[in-house]
Amino acid sequence: MTSNALNALDRRGFLKSAGALIVGFSMAGTDMEAQFGSAPIPDAPSNDQIDSWIAIGADGSVTAYSGKEELGQGISTAQQQLVAEELSMPFERVKLIYCDTALTPDQAYTSGSQSHPANFNHRNLALACATAREALFRMASERLGVPAEQLTASNGVITISADSSKNVTYAELVGGKKLKLMTDRSAKRKHPSQWKVLGKAIGRPDMAAMATGQFEYVHNVRLVGMLHGRVVRPPTVGATVVSVDEESIKNIAGVVKVVVRKNFVGVVAEKPWQAVQAAAKLNVTWTSGAALPERTEFYDFVRKLPSHDTLLLDSKDTSQALLAAVSVIKARYDHPYQMHGSLATSCAVADVTGDRATLYSPTQGVWYQKTTGAMILGLKPENVHVIFRRGSGCYGLNGADTVSYDALVLSQAVGKPVRVELSRKDEMAWENYGNAWTIDERAGLDAHGNIIAWEHEAWTPSLGNRPGANTPGNVVTGMLLGYQPAPFVPGAPQEPRSYNNGSNGIPSYVAGRIGGVNRGTGIVKSEKVLVHNVQSPFWTGPLRSPARLQNTFAHESFVDEIAAHVKVDPVEYRLRHLQQRRVTGVLKAVASAASWETRPSPKSGNPRTGVVAGRGAACVAYEGDNGYTAIVVEAAVDQDSGRVAVKHMWVAIDVGPISNPDGLRNQAEGGALQGMSRALGEEVTWDGAKITSIDWRTYRSLPLGFEIPKIDCVLVNQPDEEATGAGETSITVVAAAIANAIFDATGARVRQIPFTTERVRKALEERT
């Protein structure tokens, strides 16, 4: 059924039909009768690349093709709004197709808060829409005999503004013609002030299907003759296969095959429950694996490992500035490995027959599954067709890529379609965790209590990553199959050549001077940011706001500590050291919304026992310039138990022109609560040999049934700015704001995430 539905949408079939107007980024691979727009771009993609963004059919239908997929973040709704807006079509009449290697443009990964900036600014999908609109207006101008400026469009009909009886539909304009256009840099987009569809709180079209159990997740893909696979992962980190005793499962009904390839072990059975039982009972002898570092000393251990160093900033005067400072403040912050911990375990369905493969995958990068999947199968990439199907929310590199390899390998081994669903333990013990960090901050103050120098030095272990075009060994299945992760090479830092705050390693309060130009958002001129990458014993990869969240936890806790040291209100103190108006804008907006009381922390007069309340703030320019957010948290701390209860959160967010205010609010709210769960309870754990956080008892996620704080969002619309990322902004500032609120309430500073009751009690004991 799935394949039929896809065939019906096949763009190539669509092109063979009566007529079409297509906007793409290449002239290659077309036999169009007419071409207009600019000259062919140099380095045009080859013929086999999918190159079209927009197709308007002879029936007036509008189909958009995007390389940015719906993961639950709401981007498909916003993209559909964008196309409807630019082409003056009703929202419901726009069809959006995304992330199918046979149909849609290659826009690399859907990740890193890049979908909104990539497709809503003057390029890619938005530019294609504007190009199509201008072409339709040119055609209508010729047809109706009036200049294009005298025309308006609505519901797929172009009308003479002064005489609504004279009009022409898109269908009539396209008719039997086959027109291929290139995206045109000079095509004009509608200004947000003219928007009728974009910018509105349109509900998600997939909501009803999800709420009624009709939505097709990748878990629901069913192919004719499909079998069920299950993998058998090593029992400990670093263990390799010694032998596999197939006899051990001979009594389990329905087993089709035991598949062993180097250290990859899996079973295929007729039914899922048979596969589950077979995988559980298969007797595999493994080597003992590697000894793991002691968990309680891990952050110190990490600081002593050989490192690959990156210098993001160095004004070369911080040592002297710190020596000359009236006072120097130092603090260390520790952040654990955390999990994506998707609600569903990862799942994929593969059909590998002969020299061809079709893969239904929840991957964030279908084009990279195509190339790395081909490597694993020994097939040509052009013979591997990857179709995105939604899994549960991933928040980054969960098990989606690794389970896709599992499905491909097992399907190839049996020559039939195979669906693989991981167990909860296999998902949690082997996913690419969000990186651990241990961070030192040092600042020098002048006689007025202002910051004159800031040093940030961080250590972070990593292993593997997204597979990219050719590194399947970056995730566990690839490694088990014999591929290596991207190599780790220790090295001394190079001089920074350009300003890059993509990891938010650079605090908001420094000048960010590179090449004689200040590019940072702050004013502190004496600045140094040094990062030590070291090798991780566990797999790591991007988890929502990777590095940005951990660095911001340190920066925004630290600036609060300094403000408290000099007895200045923490919002006022931040504003003193910031110069970029969008960061100050969200900070002022959130302080106003929360009726922020200007005074230093901690709050005076709170008792030292029982439950006390406090408030904390934090802000960030996400990735330096890809979204701006500030938060105020009101929290209660039970000083006897150490329990922290967040009562109220205010979030201000500026992501440029707002494409869908309700979608943005949903992301800001979800990010704030996810950040709270990560700050209060989430931590990957291990013993001497293996991961021990392997289910929801051993990895704590705040359930639906806890006391949920009130959340107020302030959406700061910036219609004249570029669209930025949105989904990773609010989560970035939560942990610091909670730590600052705990300090405000109690005078105790927590510097290690998560803020468990034990750690809060310890901080309370240590307070002066």
Next chain:
Amino acid sequence: MSAITLRVNGRTRSLDVDPTTPLLYVLSDELALRGPKFGCGLGQCGACTAIVNGAAIRSCITPVSAAAGQEVITLEGLGTPEKLHPIQKAFIDEQAAQCGFCLNGVILTTKAFLDKNPNATEAEIQHALSNVLCRCFTHTRMHAAIRRYAKEVAK
């Protein structure tokens, strides 16, 4: 293998399955229902929830034999996009989801609880959801949807 008869969403279904098979696999594979979902296989997250004889149960740890002859309701048994159950409508009205994978457990757990406790307090509803997870953390909206539905039930 043995013959088992289930009543699922008002229809009688006779199946030949291993009686130890968790109900979840029977619903999602033998009967191709998309509502009940595999989340953990341990009864810890709620994604697999089904309503059996009026009670929300975790179908991933319930053998199919335990549901034999009983009335099983899944998310698709409540309503359709064309004819929504009020609780489904409340979730749509509040746009209370992101990826939507948890909706099955949240909606069915809430419905079964409010059917039996129509005048439950907010704290009691929270308690009923203490073992239901949403990893997108759409909690605020979900509780707004639940409050909206709870008001209707209490009427």
